[in-house]
Amino acid sequence: xxxxxxxxxxxxxxxxxxxxxxEAERTWLEVRRLEPRNPKALFSLGVHALQRGELAPAIExxxxxxxxxxxxxxxxxxxxxxxxxQGDREAEHEVIEATLALDAYFLxxxxxxxxxxxxxxxxxxxxxxxxxxxxxAPPPSHWPAQLKPQLEHARDVVERYTKALGEHLExxxxxxxxxxxxxxxxxxxxxxxIVTGRSKPFVSESNxxxxxxxxxxxxxxxxxxxxxxxxxxxTDAIRAELLAALQSQQDRFNPYIAYGKGDPVNQWRELNHSxxxxxxxxxxxxxxxxxNLQLCPLTSEALALVxxxxxxxxxxxxxxxxxxxxTHIPPHNGETNARLVAHLPLIxxxxxxxxxxxxxxEWKVGEVVVFDDTLEHEAMNGSDELRxxxxxxxxxxxxxxxxxxxxxxxxAAVREFQ
Numbered sequence: 001x002x003x004x005x006x007x008x009x010x011x012x013x014x015x016x017x018x019x020x021x022x023e024a025e026r027t028w029l030e031v032r033r034l035e036p037r038n039p040k041a042l043f044s045l046g047v048h049a050l051q052r053g054e055l056a057p058a059i060e061x062x063x064x065x066x067x068x069x070x071x072x073x074x075x076x077x078x079x080x081x082x083x084x085x086q087g088d089r090e091a092e093h094e095v096i097e098a099t100l101a102l103d104a105y106f107l108x109x110x111x112x113x114x115x116x117x118x119x120x121x122x123x124x125x126x127x128x129x130x131x132x133x134x135x136x137a138p139p140p141s142h143w144p145a146q147l148k149p150q151l152e153h154a155r156d157v158v159e160r161y162t163k164a165l166g167e168h169l170e171x172x173x174x175x176x177x178x179x180x181x182x183x184x185x186x187x188x189x190x191x192x193x194i195v196t197g198r199s200k201p202f203v204s205e206s207n208x209x210x211x212x213x214x215x216x217x218x219x220x221x222x223x224x225x226x227x228x229x230x231x232x233x234x235t236d237a238i239r240a241e242l243l244a245a246l247q248s249q250q251d252r253f254n255p256y257i258a259y260g261k262g263d264p265v266n267q268w269r270e271l272n273h274s275x276x277x278x279x280x281x282x283x284x285x286x287x288x289x290x291x292n293l294q295l296c297p298l299t300s301e302a303l304a305l306v307x308x309x310x311x312x313x314x315x316x317x318x319x320x321x322x323x324x325x326x327t328h329i330p331p332h333n334g335e336t337n338a339r340l341v342a343h344l345p346l347i348x349x350x351x352x353x354x355x356x357x358x359x360x361x362e363w364k365v366g367e368v369v370v371f372d373d374t375l376e377h378e379a380m381n382g383s384d385e386l387r388x389x390x391x392x393x394x395x396x397x398x399x400x401x402x403x404x405x406x407x408x409x410x411x412a413a414v415r416e417f418q
Contacts, residue, residue: 334373
């Protein structure tokens with residue numbers, strides 16, 4: 001490219017940026033005179049013609065630009081726009097597919113494909129494609145200004161489609177669902193949510209030891225734990241010891257999240273070293289906190305009713321977990337699915353909940369709930385009061401005694417090697 005052409009291209013760009021369209025177009029014509037196959041001149045002249053509504057000349061120029069620069073996504077997407085305005089369905093589709101063949105994750109082309117499907121009566125396929133485009137897109141706060149209207153439309157289409165499909169499934173499956181045993185009804189509600197796109201599949205993700213082939217059960221049925229009834233009967237005594245600790249032992253409630261400087265805190269940034277989520281530890285990482293146990297002898301006796309999970313360096317754990325008003329524990333995963341986590345709710349104002357996987361649970365004072373914390377879970381205190389639960393570990397009842405021995409042996413061997 002000659003120096004003269006380079007200078008003319010810079011000048012044309014400056015004139016266009018200043019809104020001096022006629023002068024810019026004349027400059028582009030001069031570039032084309034000097035270099036008839038210059039892709040920038042062909043493209044820019046095509047855009048000028050498109051702005052004037054001269055579709056046929058615009059398409060001819062843009063096709064010429066594409067022939068010279070077949071992998072330029074801006075040229076391709078402008079040509080898509082021109083064919084759409086002309087109503088040339090097949091040509092528009094061909095260019096969209098050619099663009100995605102170059103980059104299957106190019107967001108403008110994904111949106112264009114979805115829009116094409118929507119316009120030509122393929123509503124379900126369009127909703128699926130819009131959903132795929134939204135997965136590729138950045139978070140809404142970072143949506144590019146030029147794509148924001150299309151992305152907002154995509155979100156609206158997906159929400160409407162999801163709602164309509166959910167209502168359709170509710171109607172069609174009502175009779176079949178009514179025949180289900182209550183113990184399995186929850187997983188079919190979750191299956192419907194996954195089919196409609198309202199939820200994702202939740203699988204066990206352990207930070208330390210994952211035991212393969214254990215089912216990913218969010219909340220376990222009480223029948224697995226014969227000690228629960230006797231344990232719950234001690235709620236008043238345990239709650240009294242908690243209230244005493246809150247009254248006179250506040251200094252023993254420590255931030256539950258305590259990453260050091262330089263550690264990647266990720267979702268824990270707001271709670272790191274914060275008393276908004278604090279714990280009065282009774283057992284921690286398999287070690288008894290004797291001073292706190294002595295302050296809470298009845299709670300200690302109650303915990304003795306539970307078959308102790310002994311995984312060196314990890315379990316048992318037991319604590320009064322205090323969540324301050326208007327505090328959210330973000331989604332996270334636990335250490336191993338060999339153990340489960342139990343909650344005995346002690347102080348639970350309205351507006352508090354726990355989500356494990358797809359299922360959302362509202363605590364009730366005195367009612368133990370046992371869940372697999374290796375499934376993504378989060379908790380919320382949406383009230384203006386303190387929420388406190390007693391948290392402790394239990395063995396996953398689906399592990400045989402010999403497998404529990406294997407858990408202990410494997411974790412010990414890993415620690416020895418490290």
